[in-house]
Amino acid sequence: MTSVPPSTAATSPSATAPAAARRAPAKRHPLLHPAAKVVLFLLCLLPLAWYVFGAFTERLGANPAETLIRGLGDWALRLLWITLAVTPLRTWTNQPALARFRRMLGLFAFFYASLHLLAYGWLDKGLDLADILRDIGKRPFILMGFTAWLLLVPLAATSFNRAIKALGAPRWQALHKLVYAIAIVGLMHFIWMRAGKNNFAEPLVYGSILAVLLGWRAFRRMKR
């Protein structure tokens, strides 16, 4: 685990760089280019853009509500997995610059998880709070999903620089280790949801990738 919050260190030089340096892109790694974050931001918005476009043009199939709810959940998981892949990828490819994208990816995971929850609450439950709470109490897999989202909230809420300073790096880091638990709870939510149909092909893929991402961290810890 690195002790420095990644994005501040990585972005500030480019912001203060002289104009001459900006005109010489060969010297700067493309990952450090200021536009890289903008590109990633837009990329992360693509799934949402597709669902909005699809909803208005009736391209979401016969059951658009189901497509939306499930699709947003898929993207929440995918972005969480990508967020967890940043550190291993950074190490394997020896690209420290990758670290500057981690926060944005994590926040997008939270963004899609929130939209997933909103879509479920609105499209499936008609924003009937009592009904939603009953559902959470009744269906373990809904409880799992809700728990995962709830645990994401403090991480999203402490994702900005001032929060890191206020908490202090060690405490902030300890808090953000929650992300491993969230990934596991999120995966359980997915497995449980598919369990009734015995349809484990996709959860197996997600599970295997997560096993590699977490296994690598455990392995590195043991070596130390």
Added chain:
Amino acid sequence: MHFHKPRDGQRIPASEITPREVHDARRDWLKTAGALGLTGIGLSGLSAGVQAQTAGPGKLAKLPGAKSAVAGATVMEKLTAYKDVTSYNNFYEFGTDKSDPAENAHTLKPRPWSVVIEGECAKPGRFGLEDLLKVAPMEERVYRLRCVEGWSMVIPWVGYSLSELLKKAEPTGKARYVEFTTLADKAQMPGVRSGVLDWPYVEGLRIDEAMHPLTLMAFGLYGEVLPNQNGAPLRLVVPWKYGFKSAKSIVKIRFVEKQPVSSWTKAAQQEYGFYSNVNPTVDHPRWSQATERRIGEDGLFAKRRPTLMFNGYEAQVGQLYAGMDLKKNF
């Protein structure tokens, strides 16, 4: 429950009796619909529904059906669009996504086809599709279809009461249940290679459920033969039970004494019972069955509609389960 073979001439088939109020209600509805059309008020949904009942897109062979006289056979609700009926399917032999069957089922060869009828009956045998089509006159049945997953459709099926076919085989007194087996051919069905279910797909009904006039042997929908993804060339439609009870692409019908074990019961005993009657008061272990989403009709932000007891067929089938604990026999 014993099954007695009806003696010829003694029993009027239930399919020939239409209660007067049902008959009159139909007349009234037709008059209203006609009047609306004449006065130009429109209600395009309704009038489109009337026309669409026999009109498919014309891609497949025509299979017209006469209006059915069976009580409850024609639901007066807006039909689900042909496109939705044929693109949103659960047919795991072609993949587990609901868009998979429409994409993959072109490999199914619905002709030539034959069905083996065997077990506790006097006249077992193998019957070709052409003969099966001639067993009884084709009727159009507009049924609600409620999937166990919480969505529903209204589909104009074409077929005849399964009882017409079963009677031909002359089931014996030992025939207390009927077991249906679906085709499981790896060459035609890519999904059969996966271990999602224990193939072939098996479903079962109690003999009185199977003999109920609403239980349909369907060969078509929207006035045309069944598209492959909907279970061509012949499938079961049991409108008061969750959709998975209605086995598709049937190759074997077997009369048995013991209650058959359905594929879904085998896969998840605590979630899918033998009866699987649509029941808003008995929840699936992982979700509520109190409401449903009508495909293609309720807008994205519309509230789900309440699910009806026995999917709205309680008047016709409620007596089959008199005195039974439906929570226990889910």
